[in-house]
Amino acid sequence: MHRPDELRRLVEARLGKLAFSPDLGALEEALRYSLLAGGKRIRPVLCLAAGEALGRRPDELVDAACALELVHTFSLVHDDLPALDDDDLRRGRPSAHVRFGEDVAILAGDALLTEAFRLALAYPAPDVARVLADATLGMIGGQYLDVTTNGGLDADGLAELHALKTGRLIRASVLAATAVAGLGEAEREPWAALGAELGLLFQIVDDLLDATATTEELGKTAGKDEASGKVTYVSLHGLERARALADETRARVEDRLAALPVDTTVLAELAGSIRDRRA
């Protein structure tokens, strides 16, 4: 089994070599700008780690993994637009619309999403692409909730928003691995539950970091949630309680991992790094 850092290098190598449709012409530059700006690659690494735990080689999984990162990058490019979150900084560099203009950023996001499907459709069965479509719709629904209910959420509403906006794609990272591994519907269930808990853990930590880390550490504007009056785990529960919630969620992740009939060493390491990340 590969360690997370090795898996991340595999993902970076494959992302760097992705052949986009020649029909995109020079728009390709904008796709690569946003896609190859670093980033933690949590979703694709999670996909590869889940796949290896299920006995599949990384090269069998890496296209599904990259498709997840393409969808994630599409969402960042569109969410950063002035009409949405209006963020000029992403992964430590000017956002796509600052660098290329709004028109090109909108088209680049559209193209990243479509390339994600093209990549997922390289598999013989449509299963991976179906996982991707379902998760993407959830993510879009979450971003819609975010822009329309800004500031007016209670704890349940916040949980729903995050389960959609962040959770669904992280859950899909695990589900895509089960799809490639050919697991049946019932066998996927504990993996889906694990993915959902990992998504929640990621988001609570995200809220903690937005409140406590610097813009330089994050590579994106820090303190944005509070400045824009967004409801977060920190604004709703306070810093200490939010930290406790993160630890409780991590404990549930550990329980889920322990219940899986596979070697989950690497997945456990990943869960730890999601809890302890600094950016």
Add this chain to the structure above:
Amino acid sequence: MHRPDELRRLVEARLGKLAFSPDLGALEEALRYSLLAGGKRIRPVLCLAAGEALGRRPDELVDAACALELVHTFSLVHDDLPALDDDDLRRGRPSAHVRFGEDVAILAGDALLTEAFRLALAYPAPDVARVLADATLGMIGGQYLDVTTNGGLDADGLAELHALKTGRLIRASVLAATAVAGLGEAEREPWAALGAELGLLFQIVDDLLDATATTEELGKTAGKDEASGKVTYVSLHGLERARALADETRARVEDRLAALPVDTTVLAELAGSIRDRRA
């Protein structure tokens, strides 16, 4: 075989009943607003007609057909945005961003595109979704050319732009039918060529209408190409020559149809209506 008007009613009925992902919540209203605003439904009707010519029932084709219309509608919603073509009127009504705001329009476009893939992925084989992804990337590449080379195109450049921006999705309408019908690569070739000619015919007529029809007739802003200095078949060749080009293209469509080993009556009728349309 069904006549075009009957096929259009089948498409409208299916579009009206599409079940979108519940995760989209109230965003669904924006999708339906843009999708159910009428429109000529040329792409889905073409898909059904090509499918029937290939011996497939409309109910076997209608999801692929609707997926094409979803992609088309996604492109209209995003292209109308202020950062792109900045058009306030579409299908006789306020554009999506005028009605719902830019943020919701961007998300609605993203969701329409993703729902298109979800629908195409309802087929057992990934073939229809692959046709859709390829065509969508071509369309996005064409829109990128349009916004970046505005005004600086010669005849070859214009032909390339239109082959991508309009042509690829119309060609895909025919190709999706061949995919559902299970045609092999070589058998699809004459259908692809037919689709490409139909796309060209559609676009030349579109340019003619933009120059000669009224905003009321079109349901979208007329005279927009000239006002924005866009190169079109009319600006490049003049009205008379553009009309002649449309007729020559229609003649090539007729030749392509005559060479196909199937009953192409309805497809010929459709080609005629594309040439003679007034909106």
